[in-house]
Amino acid sequence: MFELIEEYQLLSAFWMTIKLAAFSAVISLVVGTVVAIMRLSPVKIFQSVGTAYVTLLRNTPLTLIVILCSLGIWGQLNIDLASRESSTFLVDNNFRWAVAGLSAYHAAFVCEALRSGVNTIPLGQAEAARSIGLTFAQSMRQVILPQAFRGAITPLGNVLIALTKNTTVVAAIGVAETAYRMKALAEFEPALLMVGFAIVALGFVILTLPMGMLTSYLSGRLAVKR
């Protein structure tokens, strides 16, 4: 079993999965928060843009988004995310487009998770914040968002777990993560396919189980007691 892990570089594949998940998690959290603020803002045009973003990205299959990033934006429009001179141009470019696709897709879910967090806050708080003279930005920053994040821990954790597993989709554009290595394993060692499956499944459980446990712990601890 260890030979198999070594031969098909499964450890580095899982490291790639972790990197993809980590970068995409951070970027999608930032983008998702911005989109959520847009949807909550009193400005109509921002609301529509935010709603359009969520509707479009949330309802498009992830594979399609990732392939579009590679074949469409990189291939047709020739937008490189790495230097063409670099000797690792393709690896970097693919990785960055994969992160871009994953982040764009999951930002829609982060946005909706945050909005659900906002819904846990009594309306009176927003009204009180405005009535003591806080601007929209101030009330968001000081009153609404801190509570929204605490109320949205569970759905955000779910998005993170889904994101981690969804990273396997980017094998479609040749990023050497877990699903990609497993494909190689299936091609060259058909006899050991089931062992490969088991190792990969176990690996994902090891990655996602602590996330779920941490989410439950934090959501109990950080929830705003009302």
Add this chain to the structure above:
Amino acid sequence: MKHTPFRLAAVLAAGALVLSACGSEDGGDDGEGASPGGGGEDGLTIGIKFDQPGLGLKSGDEYVGMDVDVALAVAEKLGFSEDQVTFKESPSAQRETMLETNQVDMIFATYSITDTRKEKVQFAGPYFVAGQDLLVSADSDITGPEDLDGKLLCSVTGSTSAENVKEEVPGVQLQEYGTYSECVEQLSNGTIDAVTTDDVILAGFAAQDTYAGKLKVVGAPFSEENYGVGLNKESELCEDINTALTELWEDGTMEQIIEDNVGAAGYTPNPETNPAEAGGHCA
């Protein structure tokens, strides 16, 4: 709430209908005519690729390509008419499983004979010897793998071909996609410099109308891929298929099939390795 048992019954009934519909469909396929010489089996299920232009392609409800034509010709020699043959998609990663579980009787799907694969299945043939080659844009100055230093090369995930080139020319960068179509699309965009896999597969892409005049196969094959007919280890058809394949080469049918399917882009099989010598890989 008092209707719940009714609803449950309705759902179960609907489920049963769906299941039985599937069942009868399969039954219909199996029941098509009696076979004159297939060891008592009715009809023949053959695994092919559905997405490889020139070799095995599903277009509408028709199947076209070299593998399809060879499969039909062999089936005819075994005593099956075209109506008795059912084609089924056999993607690369599932070929061994499909044979072992008898989902298909035989596979014609650019299936290279290798020792690892022979542990699980047996092969008739080879019926064709392909070689790894490069597909480049028509005005490219790449003439072989040695020109690839610093270039971008594309192949599919989990294929040996790209790894082979990478070992020989470490300066090359590899892009991998799920299918060759994506590679060829990127090549015609000019985003990457070359696509590598077996020459006959490349010729199939170059022969497509969309890419007419845009792409060319370099024509300097640097490996040998023996395309065999994948069979379950229990199958008794192996030697019969070998005889059929030898006959097909002798009477010129094979040349005709190759010319018809992948000849459009000026491709001819490597004369040093073809006609392929069928036999020697049966279990």
